[in-house]
Amino acid sequence: MAEHGAHITTASVAVADDQPSIFEVVAQDSLMTAVRPALQHVVKVLAESNPAHYGFFWRWFDEIFTLLDFLLQQHYLSRTSASFSEHFYGLKRIVVGGSKQLQRPATAGLPKEHLWKSAVFLVLLPYLKVKLEKLASSLREEDEYSIHPPSSHWKRFYKAFLAAYPFVNMAWEGWFLTQQLRYILGKAEHHSPLLKLAGVRLGRLTAQDLQAIEHRLAEASEMQEPRSIGEKIKSALKKAVGGVALSLSTGLSVGVFFLQFLDWWYSSENQETIKSLTALPTPPPPIHLDYNSDSPLLPKMKTVCPLCRKTRVNDTVLATSGYVFCYRCVFNYVRSHQACPITGYPTEVQHLIKLYSPEN
Known part of the structure; x- marks a missing residue:
């Protein structure tokens, strides 16, 4: 049975010699x-610790991450013919055109149409x-909570x-x-339908591709000093952009080994342990506010809503403080x-609990 399963997972190799296994494509x-x-968890921690400085990054996290992701992917697609994760696993995108596949070195990047x-x-x-x-x-x-x-x-x-x-x-x-099942059984050369829509397939980097990438990096480091001021400025900008891209890719490459630990730490089976370690003690009830005090926030009669100062309708209690109000008011x-x-305790809409008397 194990041999048969191994044969199925490697059956797609018959389609193309450089076609990666299902394990490689799923991993990338x-x-x-x-x-x-x-990254979202890191931004959330920063925003909660200092909302004035980092709240902007939390509110616009999706847009900022998308912009950075676009710059990263565009850099790798144009220089290695692969996305960041595909290049990390030694893969590249090969253009499929009509009856023949357009073989290009990885350093040439994808054609403009397929890149976009x-x-x-x-x-x-x-x-x-x-x-x-x-x-x-x-x-x-x-x-669940609307009153439309x-x-x-x-x-x-x-x-x-x-x-x-x-x-x-x-x-x-x-x-x-x-599509993944068809890829496993060797019936398709794309493990994802999006690759087919983009007109490319995944293949492994060859020895020539690796040598070309190393040669390109060596040429970039040995580039001669430009003569004119315009060329110097242009070269400095290219080096700055390349340095940012290299730093980002290197940081992601190093950080990827830490992601498995984060995946385990925030897994569902570990949540109970995390909650027990990070749970805060239950705050005491606000005993300084009672119906016998002179606080202007509370009405004298217990059947009156503290907000509208009328007899309560659709009694609703706040789970965070225990006080009862009209549903619409609260x-x-x-x-x-x-x-x-x-009490001023932080409260969300889901903390509203409607009360029903036996008469109802």
């Missing part, structure tokens, strides 16, 4: 997928997918979107899974201020 796919949450197609599928498509997932999550949360009229056109629209999104996402993931207040009206 997961590399950039692991980089994003690691690859950049779009590597950078723009994941960005749009992340934004769509966040939109679905926010609409799902709003659907039942006949609202907007509510009907996002209900239809929320109903259709899981099936669209399942079809998308199923498309990729089917919903609007928490959504605007993210805090309890009485």
Whole structure:
């Protein structure tokens, strides 16, 4: 059985001698997928420690990461004919044109058309997918706590979107899974449908490609000093951009070995341990605020809402403080201020808990 499985996983080699195995292509796919949450966690920690200085990076993390990712991928696609993760695993993109495959050295980069197609599928498509997932999550949360009229056109629209999104996402993931299964069985030369849409396939770097890359680096380091001032400025800019790209790629190459540890640290089976280590003690109740005190925040009668100063309707308690309000009053207040009206404790909309009396 093991021999048969090994034969299946290597069956795709018959399609092309330099075609990588399913393990190589899946590993390079997961590399950039692991980089994003690691960087996002770092930015989140910085933003929480100093919101004034680093809050901007957290609010615009998706756009900043997409821009940096585009610069990184464009650099590697134009110089090594591969994305960063593909080059890290010794792979390159080979243009497939009509009845013949266009063999080009890796240092020549991809043709302009295929380079931009690859950049779009590597950078723009994941960005749009992340934004769509966040939109679905926010609409799902709003659907649980919103107070829109039942006949609202907007509510009907996002209900239809929320109903259709899981099936669209399942079809998308199923498309990729089917393509990977065909790749394993040797029925396809692309493990991802996006590679086919870009008009390229993955292949291993040859010895000639490695020698060409080393030769290019040696030539760059031995470049003669430019004579004119314009050439000096142009050369300095090229060196600066190349240095930034090299520093970024080297940092990512070193950091990738740390990503496996982060993946384990934030795995679901390790979350309970993390929570037990980082859990904060429960704060004491605000005993300085009671109905016998002279605080202007609390009404004298326990059946009166502290916000509208009328008899409560649709009693709702805040899980963060324990005080009871009208649902509409406290919903609007928490959504605007993210805090309890009485204690000032940080509060979100999901902390609202409706109360039902036995009469109801």
